[in-house]
Amino acid sequence: MSKLPVKAKCVVIGAGIVGNGMVYHLAKLGWRDIVQIDKGPLPNPGGSTGHASNFIFPVDHSKEMTAITAESMRQYKEWGTFTETGGIEVARSQERMQELARRITSAKSWGIEGGRILTPAEVKELVPYIDETVIVGGYYQPTVGVVDSLRTGTLMREAAAEMGAATSFANIEVLDITVANGRVTSVVTDQGTIEADYVVIATGCWSPKLAAMAGAHIPLTPAVHQMKDIGPVPFFAGTKGDIEWPIVRDMDVFMYERQHGTGLEIGSYAHRPILYTPEDLPSNATAALSPTEFAFTQADFDIQDEHAYELMPSIVGDENVREKYAINGILSYTPDGMPILGETPEVKGLWSVAAVWIKEGPGTSKSVAEWMVLGDSEIDLHSSNIARFHEHQKAQFHIKSRVDESFNKTYGIVHPLEQYASNRNVRLSPFYQAEKELGAVFYETAGWERPFWYECNKALVEKFGDKVMPRAAEWEARWWSPIINAEHLQMRESAGIVDLSAFTLFDITGPSALAVVQKAALRQMDVAIGRVVYTPILGPNGGFKSDLTIMRLGTDHFRVVTGGAHGMADKKWFSDLLPADGSAQIADLTSSYTTIGVWGPKSREIIQAITSTDMGKDAFKFSTCKVIEVGPLRVLASRISYVGDLGWEFYIPIEQGAKLWQMLWESGKKHEMIPVGIGVYGTTGRLEKCYRAYGPELETEYNVVEAGMQSPKLKDADFIGKAEHVKHRSETPVTLLCTLYVDDHTSSTGVKRYMMGNEPILTLDKQPIVDSHGRRSYVTSAGSAPSVGKHILMTYLPTELAVAGNKFIVEYLGEHYPCSVAQVGATPVFDATNERILA
Amino acid sequence: MDVLVCLKRVPLAGGTLILTPDSRDIETKHLGFGISPHEENAVEAGVQLVEQMGGTLTLLTLGPSDAEEQLRSQLAIGATRAVLIETDGQEWDPQGTAAALVDAITAEETKFDLIIFGAESADSAGYQIHIRVAHALGRPIVTNVKSMKIENGIANCERVVSTGREHYEAPLPAIVTVRDGLNIPRYPSVPGRMQARKKIVDMKKAEPRVPKLEKVTLALAPSKDKGAEILGKGADAVPALVDVLKQIGAF
Amino acid sequence: MILVLIDHDRGVIDPLSLRALTAARKLGHDIEAAVIGSDGASLAAITGEYGAKVLHVAAHAALTDYTPMASGRALKDLVEKLKPAAVLAAGSPRGNEQLAHLAAFLDIPMAAECSEITLGAPHHVLRARWAGNLIESANVHSDLLVATIVSFSIEPEAVQGAAASIAQFEPDLQPADTVVKILSRDSGETKGGVTLNDAKVIVSGGRGVGGPEGFGNLEELAALLGGTVGCSRVVTSSGWRPHAEQVGQTGTKVAPDLYIAAGISGAMQHIAGMKNSKTIVVINTDPEAPILRYADYAIIGDLHQVIPALTSAIRQAKG
Secondary structure, three states, X not given: OOOOOOEEXXXXXXXXXXXXXXXXXXHHOOOOOEEEEOOOOOXXXXXXXXXXXXXXXXXXXXXHHHHHHHHHHHHHHHOOOEEEOOEEEEEOOHHHHXXXXXXXXXXXXXXXXXXXXXXXXXXHHHOOOOOHHHOOXXXXXXXXXXXXXXXXXXXXXXXXXXXXXXXXXXXXXXXXXXXXXXXXXXXXXXXXEEEEEEEEEOOHHHHHHHHHHOOOOOXXXXXXXXXXXEEOOHHHOOOOOOOOOOEEEEHHHOEEEEEEOOEEEEEEOOOOOOEOOHHHOOOXXXXXXXXXXXXXXXXXXXXXXXXXHHHOHHHHOOOOOEEEEEEEEXXXXXXXXXXXXXXXXXXEOEEEEXXXXXXOHHHHHHHHHHHHHHOOOOOOOHHHEHHHOOHHHHOHHHHHHHHHHHHHHOOOOOOOOOOOOOOOOOEOOOOHHHHXXXXXXXXXXXXXXXXXXXHHHHHHHHHHHHHHOOOOOXXXXXXXXXXXXXXXXXHHHOOEEEEOOOOEEEEEEOXXXXXXXXXXXXXXXXXXXXXXXXXXXXXXXXXXXXXXXEEEEEOOEEEEEEOHHHHHHXXXXXXXXXXXXXXOEEEEOOOOEEEEEEEOOOHHHHHHXXXXXXXXXXXXXXXXXXXXXXXXXXXXXXXXXXXXXXXXXXXXXXXXXXXXXXHHHHHHHOXXXXXXXXXXXXXXXXXXXXXXXXXXXXXXXXXOOOOOOOOOOOOOOOOOOHHXXXXXXXXXXXEEEEEEEEOOOEOOOOOEOOOOOOOEEEOOOOOEOEOOOOOEOEEEEEEEEOOOOEEEEEEEEEHHHOOOOOEEEEEEOOEEEEXXXXXXXXXXXXXXXXXXXXX | OEEEEEEOEEEEOOOOOOEXXXXXXXXXXXXXXXXXXXXHHHHHHHHHHHHHHXXXXXXXXXXXXXXXXXXXXXXXXXXXXXXXXEOOOOOOOHHXXXXXXXXXXXXXXXXXXXXXXXXXXXXXXXXXXXXXXXXXXXXXXXXXXXXXXXXXXXXXXXXXXXXXXXXXXXXXXXXXXXXXXXXXXXXXXXXXXXHHHHOOEEEEEOOOOOOOEEEEEEEEOOOOOOOOEEXXXXXXXXXXXXXHHHHOOOO | OEEEEEOEEOOEEOHHHHHHHHHHHOOOOOXXXXXXXXXXXXXXXXXXXXXXXXXXXXXXXXXXXXXXHHHHXXXXXXXXXXXXXXXXXXXXXXXXXXXXXXXXXXXXXXXXXXXXXXXXXXXEEEEEEHHHOEEEEEEEOOOOEEEEEOOOOOOOOOOOOOOOEEEEEOOXXXXXXXXXXXXXXXXXXXXXXXXXXXXXXXXEEOHHHOOHHHHHHHHHHHHHOOOEEEEOHHHHHOOOOOHHHEEOOOOEOOOOOEEEEEOOOOOHHHHHHHOXXXXXXXXXXXXXXXXXXXXXXXXXXXXXXXXXXXXXXXXHHHO
16 A cells, blocks of 8 residues: 555545545546545445445435435446336325325426326335235335445545546544644644645544534534344345345335345334434444444334334244344434535635435535535535534534434425424524514524514404415415414505514625625625615526625625525625735624614604604615614614515614614504514515525526526626626526416315425426426425415526416426416516605 | 243444443443353254243343343343343352342242353353352253253253363253354344333342452453564465465474 | 362363463462372373472262363362362363362352462452453452463473372262263364364465355365364354354364464454464455454465465475
8 A cells, every 4th residue: 555645635534425426526627636535444434335225215305405316316327336226105194195295296396207106006016015004105206226335436436546636545544634824734644644725524424523623513413323134035035136126115104124135124214313423433443343333222123113014014024034134323414404515614625525325425526526626516505505504503402402303304294394393592682582472483593583473463364364365274384374474464554573683794894895795796886885785696607606785884894684594604605705815804793783674664654753863765765774863772774675665674782672672662553563573574575576585596506687686787896707697698598587376276175275385387288397408497485475465486487488477387295286477587576666665 | 841041231342342441341332232142042042942842931131221132132032031130230240140140040930941051251251150050059060062952851962172072961950051053043033023022021139249259450451463474465475475384384 | 389270181181281280380389280080190290290299189980071060079179178279270161160160169259261360368360351352350359269270371381390299089079060971972073183173274264255165275275284174253154164163252262383364354252262373374355454463474365366376386385
């Protein structure tokens, strides 16, 4: 074995499916001088790759996850390590049948074809050894398959070596990762130090430990997934090769069964969550099996034995079919269920590719390699961005409590709006107590407790009657209340006060502050002091990286206001643009200021009553901000609106927030001002104004012109993505973001159903709609538009189909509903000329 | 035929052991637990005897309450019931252990025709508990048995010794210790596991005695790397090996 | 005085007993030896050579063959008569068993597999556990120390002493001591007359051999070197080879002049059974296999190529 080099462009730590994928894809994209190390032996260094069950169901409700999985499958096939077996998710309950229909719907939206619902008898035909009487049906996906992840890793590693790009070293233990001036400098090992420009942590469940060496955080926890191999099964005696029979997922008991040679592997996500820390994992030498294969704890599997027996009695119930092998296998779990990818916010040049499962490995590696080499990935990875974590989300308590809660949801039916119950009440606004007294129903964003609606507004539901568009079906009524729509209607009549404490705020200051915000923002930032600019933030390919608001507070002083969920990623984006000479700084003010919004036709009167500042139409113009005095307080007021009504956002030091709230509240009383929840702010208000949101509508895959957000004039200053944006402006867009109305909500059983987002939009003959770039039409956002009395669907449609009045079909939970284009582009369906906002 | 098999819960260690900070025990936080290897043969022998001759198979262990896990696994293989003499988790010395086993055995209603031990425990290897139990119960004992037949109330046993094999007979009730190779132990089936959950594990308490063989500390045996001389790769290295073999006079 | 039990098979001494005698001598007491069965009287010369002044011979018609409970009784009688400070024996299956009977008769502790003994109150020992991977430091609370000496912890050293004087005695055997009867004995399933225990050369195969058919090459090499074939536990549990060939803690512990380990990674329990071999040669594809730590020589490579090449090279060299 050759000696460990003392210098490298990039050190990849880890030789599991991810580390090998990183080495290969970095090499393929042209990087050379890559050194790969692992503390274990090759080809199986003892991480989770070595014991993974290796099957891939290509379907997920997350578009990002599905895209990564599809890309991974493509690569596995290319390496010849994929065996297509088909897979069946069986349901034991009607609720699960609905969920299976929803999965097929998601699959269609993301371009995964071939899924179909089976009757128990049809399931039995495909898998003769199940007892079809315990199930009510199944979902068959013929493209499910099994991969050889160790072999794929080896092939990728060898390919990188053949390119002369990478050298791999086994049995090297990392002792330290050094950092200077915020940038990674070297990897210290038991066999010498390697200086490196880039270090990639691809060490799965050990990642937190390695990140900590550099002062960075990869918030994941090792967790146990139990599996048991039984055999030999007489029924499988004649099978050739590793696998011939479809993989079965017994969804309601959170288990799977797969034939493996003459054996049957039974896996479970149903047992109690068993969490470890990376420090708990033994070394290769002290481990009985491997460092990620712990001794099987039968007591945790007792119920699973019974469930497996129920489903496959002829095999599992055979006294002569015996346990061959059983382990508590260690996998990585994150507090929000998504991988942890990208450059760490703490250390430049230190990249994380963690919490990646076999089904995602090669695709993730390719995307992160693109991100490293080209500055961005083709597949949008915003849900997996390591920069997403807020400080409190890096705490062990948060990681453990969330994983403890979500582990059993691995195969669970998770409602799109489902809230975590654990580790709540971490970030409370100054009005929390007042809101609680008003009957606020709190949802969580980035640790903040935010009222989603207020029970005190219940009486308004009666007042507005059918206009609140009540929902009869439990699924859509779950995590929802008609009060949201009632609050919306009342706000449009009088006014509403909204707690916006969850905003992430950061100031950019210094002589280069303007240059920094100009570089980031699509819109002109060289504006008068006191201007408020809503602007998209583009990536190098001209796709969306964010959308946010920037206030110019001084010549060299800008304040960025962005959503809580994406705030930390935005902060990293801007931080990365700060010049090295220190001529601009960034300061996070999220915990210094709280924000209150007041909107509605009465808002001016309410505010004017308590301030000496002239809040008049011309005195305080839309899109401007200034400091006003409200009694004893000096408040930064900003006249913008995300809900479509006249009003302001008020920024106030957090300790004075309660006082401001109280003054606004008192003043609002005689104008029938009500407290309004985020249900209005985030959904109904926004949707009927056709405001786009980052994530659902705005993402890397779509550009400004397609989203209908191009300004008439392009600023002269350079900004990220400008070249691509210029190109987009000169071309006819191939797709356009449209607003659709659902024309008839009635299902086959006569119940009115309301789509929730992510459903496929189909042609009238029920065919998927694909634009010339291969992008499918699906519902990016859905929700009530109470002021227009419609349920709104936002979707990108190929330009030739994007014509007002055009009719389509939306598929929801396996049924089809007619819908039609209400609006092409960004013009709102409510108050199209923005008279209310500009009032 | 009523058979009793005595078991010990032991850690399932990997290639290298680590000790607890106080150096009194093996660090087991990464490790699973099982029973000593020869004891798997003991249970298998018991199961086979009961399958052939009818009767009951009882398991007996002394250990922490967690040892129920090992008892359940062996019940899943076909034992009838189990008795767990619960300790505080500390290791008991051989005399104390034997005395507690004897008390538990004599307290049983069943007068076991055959008591089977594994030839040695994986962890402490004291080579004496079975003999102390035999003395206390006044029973004949045959050790290191690698083949056994029970006929007409007599245990016919074969043991392998350095010079070959010896055949013994012992009248029942008797005690034997068995070795790996006696049989091929079976693994549990899922139905076996399910039945085992319903089987009885009697929990008993015993008072610890002052140990006469008193463990003070443990230390890892020095295992220095002999620093193997690598003669080369593949068949190309064969001439070098032939030279070595000549040197040491292997031919 | 320290009494050492000398184990023998119809007058043929177990060489491990000489190690026990040597270890006993280091404790600075007079040494006397005991043998069970009148055949043992022939061992006066050799026990004397290794330092025993007296050889106590337990003579009884029931003691011709191995009868461990009766041995324990005989030792008990001797101990009561001679009042030694300690009774030692080799840490062999027989040594451990007979002394365990003695300790059980006297209801006193016994320390098995000791590598170091300090007499005192209490006595202190270091003893091997976990297949020799752990050393326990223990106190033994009893007047008389009953202990066995771990194999291979000490090399036998002669002192060229005169033959021990024979002291015959007849133990007071009880009926219970001889309930277990020996029926027959034979030399077991050995091929070519070489057993694992007395083979000078062992060619051992592990998982890397790949299956039962792969052992043909190993047998050929073993025969050529006048040795026998051994194997690891995974081989016997897979049913590729009989259990009699298993080397390791649960198989046979061996210490041949030459041990060739082919395709064996080196689980703790296998190492325990072969690490005392004089020369260990490893043939393995994995340069990181744990067994390499114990090897004197190694070839990194596939045994399916190396072993046949080695066999033909030795054939050639032999001419």
